[in-house]
């Protein structure tokens with residue numbers, strides 16, 4: 001009798017989850033686990049936490065939604081707490097698990113964790129699937145990935161062969177493991193999350209909370225958002241509006257759902273193609289696919305570059321000529337720089353967990369080019385603050401702007417004054433997010449202009 005466990009990671013959904021499906025198909029009894037790592041809530045790399053309250057809330061909503069769905073099928077989600085490889089290993093030992101299902105991981109630490117589990121349990125069958133990408137590994141040409149343009153051209157020439165969405169789940173599902181914890185009441189799950197919220201000093205969650213930007217975690221919300229986005233025909237004008245700084249409908253806002261896996265990129269891609277078929281394709285609908293390919297590119301790039309994706313020098317020949325200035329860094333984080341547009345963007349990020357793509361490019365360019373700061377600190381701050389934090393997209397974009405990524409042109413410079421004229425000529429965004437109220441000079445100096 002095969003006892004299997006499925007380990008949910010960045011794929012918190014039931015539908016179009018090939019790894020989950022594979023495990024359900026081979027198991028006689030099954031359990032579902034998710035790991036909360038206390039280290040994510042401690043100040044670690046570059047003094048940042050891996051997650052702050054905005055993403056914690058979104059994560060809790062997603063876990064509650066997932067548990068509800070499992071509960072309907074007679075199961076529940078087990079929350080394991082600890083360093084992921086140790087927590088999962090312990091679960092495997094305690095419950096005599098023979099098969100472990102999990103998504104392929106593109107993150108370096110995540111891959112290491114999985115390798116440690118495999119080395120500790122030599123008889124364990126590990127079933128991996130590409131749950132978080134548009135493509136599978138055998139769709140990607142062997143050899144170096146090259147630039148984004150090369151990647152996109154190759155994929156588009158092939159007809160963007162997105163592998164088919166996985167078929168329906170086996171019915172009925174295999175039985176839960178024996179024991180009270182498996183299939184326990186949904187309320188007990190929520191109480192446990194509250195207990196961890198206290199333990200990790202995070203905001204108490206309530207399953208109906210909606211943030212200022214209207215994001216609510218969970219597969220159901222993700223599907224509703226997908227449906228509404230295309231029904232309201234925003235896709236027709238995406239290319240003209242995507243660079244706006246502060247309008248909910250200007251870009252798709254799929255990113256938080258994609259990052260946590262409430263929705264799969266294939267589900268979005270399929271809906272986009274259906275829309276083009278029914279309503280007609282135009283530059284804007286093409287551009288949504290184009291941006292999804294950017295996301296895709298960064299996933300495979302991270303897989304290819306491994307830990308180089310996090311190094312100061314990245315892929316560049318030389319180290320950047322930037323350093324760490326604590327005061328400048330603190331001012332950038334708080335939105336207290338001499339640049340109103342940057343301040344407004346940072347206030348928006350700190351309040352909501354979201355910032356537009358244009359905003360991210362501007363504040364990252366300011367970080368590297370105006371403040372001469374080591375890009376890794378900016379990436380770590382984004383990791384902490386972003387609702388849609390995704391290891392590949394975040395570190396890949398930061399490297400790209402810092403000129404140490406897979407960028408043939410070497411770095412990106414955004415002229416802040418010009419960007420303000422282009423995207424906030426009337427100053428409405430700066431006013432709304434109080435970009436002028438916190439203006440300070442860059443470095444503190446004494447009366448004789450010496451640095452303090």
Ligand SMILES: Cc1cc2nc3c(=O)[nH]c(=O)nc-3n(C[C@H](O)[C@H](O)[C@H](O)COP(=O)(O)OP(=O)(O)OC[C@H]3O[C@@H](n4cnc5c(N)ncnc54)[C@H](O)[C@@H]3O)c2cc1C
Nearest residue numbers: 251252253254255291292295357360388389390393394397
């Ligand atoms: C410094 C920096 C850090 C970033 N960090 C992240 C991150 O941690 N997580 C994240 O999801 N995105 C990140 N991005 C990319 C981009 O800013 C966001 O994906 C986008 O703003 C999300 O809003 P949206 O869903 O409305 O995007 P849309 O404009 O509607 O795009 C549709 C989808 O395409 C993908 N996409 C769009 N632009 C990019 C891009 N430049 N790189 C990768 N994917 C993209 C996203 O999945 C997005 O949901 C970062 C960009 C920069 C410049």
